[in-house]
């Protein structure tokens with residue numbers, strides 16, 4: 001079974017310019033991974049890429065403007081990364097959002113935005129990336145679900161539906177790659193509240209939240225496991 005050191009890998013991290021995604025990007029870049037960060041706001045992505053590249057002293061993070069709800073933009077992203085590096089070794093499906101609502105006062109606009117970003121966007125990105133991972137006989141796909149993918153909360157019903165749905169999709173994906181004998185692992189992270197405001201090293205998270213660095217450390221831990229290891233959903237939240 002092919003293995004590849006992180007320092008030779010190319011990653012795509014959606015939403016990699018802010019919050020949890022940025023913490024993933026920092027940890028991966030520090031480990032020598034070439035990281036393409038993709039989301040809608042190019043200025044945010046560029047600023048994050050510049051800062052992280054300065055910190056690691058090398059050009060390892062690349063900004064790519066992409067709305068994951070738009071299939072044409074997904075295809076351009078994947079084609080451009082493959083054209084440049086010939087591989088996508090790690091896909092982190094981190095982009096996501098919630099729209100506050102209730103079951104009774106839920107709007108079509110709100111649930112479409114949530115489902116299209118958190119679920120449909122992931123499915124179309126995986127569909128575009130998977131053939132390249134299969135061709136290269138190597139890949140890891142990490143999905144950021146949530147504790148709202150494990151439990152229902154009255155104030156975010158469509159967010160819960162999308163994050164539960166993401167776990168179901170990931171299970172089907174894991175079964176698919178197992179059946180075709182592909183060297184591809186699928187991991188799901190299910191965080192509770194993560195403080196994406198107090199993110200400096202050592203900074204105290206708000207009460208009930210965990211520091212974002214813990215999510216990045218969990219990512220690096222699962223990636224370090226042997227290629228034949230399956231870890232299903234990792235629930236991680238404040239004590």
Ligand SMILES: NC(=O)c1ccc[n+]([C@@H]2O[C@H](COP(=O)([O-])OP(=O)(O)OC[C@H]3O[C@@H](n4cnc5c(N)ncnc54)[C@H](OP(=O)(O)O)[C@@H]3O)[C@@H](O)[C@H]2O)c1
Pocket residue numbers: 014015016017018019020021038039040041042044066067068069094095096097098117144145146147190191192193194195196
């Ligand atoms: N923070 C928490 O407590 C927590 C807990 C459990 C799970 N999560 C999950 O963790 C993930 C990251 O969230 P976060 O807390 O780090 O918040 P965040 O900083 O708001 O990150 C969300 C990211 O998603 C991107 N995004 C939104 N819509 C997009 C679209 N249509 N296409 C491409 N990218 C899009 C945003 O970038 P642009 O605006 O530039 O597009 C942003 O970078 C989400 O999936 C969230 O559901 C968070």
